[in-house]
Amino acid sequence: MNHWINTWFGKSDEPAHLAAGRWGEQLAVRFLKKKRYKIIGKRVRVGKRDELDIIAQHDNVLVFVEVKTRKNETYGRPFSAVNKDKKKHLSRAAIGYLKQKKIEPEFIRFDVIEVIGEIGGEAPEIRHIENAFPLDSSYRLWW
Numbered sequence: 001m002n003h004w005i006n007t008w009f010g011k012s013d014e015p016a017h018l019a020a021g022r023w024g025e026q027l028a029v030r031f032l033k034k035k036r037y038k039i040i041g042k043r044v045r046v047g048k049r050d051e052l053d054i055i056a057q058h059d060n061v062l063v064f065v066e067v068k069t070r071k072n073e074t075y076g077r078p079f080s081a082v083n084k085d086k087k088k089h090l091s092r093a094a095i096g097y098l099k100q101k102k103i104e105p106e107f108i109r110f111d112v113i114e115v116i117g118e119i120g121g122e123a124p125e126i127r128h129i130e131n132a133f134p135l136d137s138s139y140r141l142w143w
Contacts, residue, residue, distance in 0.1 A: 024069025024115035024124075025053055031113065031126050032056055037063065046100065050093035054113075062105035064094045066132075069115040078114040079129060091136035104143040108135070 014022075029039055032054065040062075041055040054065035066086070068078030082090075090110060098104070112132040117124025135141070 020069050020071075020119060021067070023119050024113075025067045027115050027124060027126060028054060028065065028067045028113040031128065032065070035128075044097065046093045046096040050089060050096060052090070052093050052097060055097065060105075061107040061109050062103075063109050063111050064090060064097075065111045065113055066090055067113045067115065071116075071118050073116060078116065079112050079132070082112055082132065087133050088136045088138065091139045094135070095139045095141075098141075104141075108141075110135070 025042065029042060033039065035058075037056040037058045039054065039056050041052070044052045044055055046052060052064055053067045054063075056063045056065060066082055068081050070078045087110075094108065094110070098108075109131050110133050112129045114127040114129070115124050116127075
């Protein structure tokens with residue numbers, strides 16, 4: 001019952017950091033569409049553990065986009081959260097997605113979009129880091 005009351009009055013049971021992440025992903029999708037990216041998927045689950053924030057097509061490149069949202073840069077750039085382990089997880093998810101869909105794109109790329117701002121605050125700053133990192137060396141494309 002509380003869930004419906006909270007939803008009706010614009011409140012959410014969702015933790016603030018998850019709501020901020022979802023908000024950042026929505027902004028990133030709009031940003032990419034303005035740049036003429038075709039959005040193929042959002043919050044795509046791959047297997048039990050992995051999720052890809054955004055999968056997009058730009059020209060002949062399949063782009064896997066990780067979105068990092070922060071209120072500010074007090075503790076560094078949002079991109080700094082994409083550490084070695086995160087890159088490996090994203091690489092595993094991308095390979096899993098390609099195998100699952102049985103597709104062999106001409107090119108793949110990993111991008112990161114940083115969103116700096118707060119829900120309901122001033123216009124957020126959005127930075128798109130194209131080709132932010134390569135496929136982790138423990139994974140191979142099979143074609």
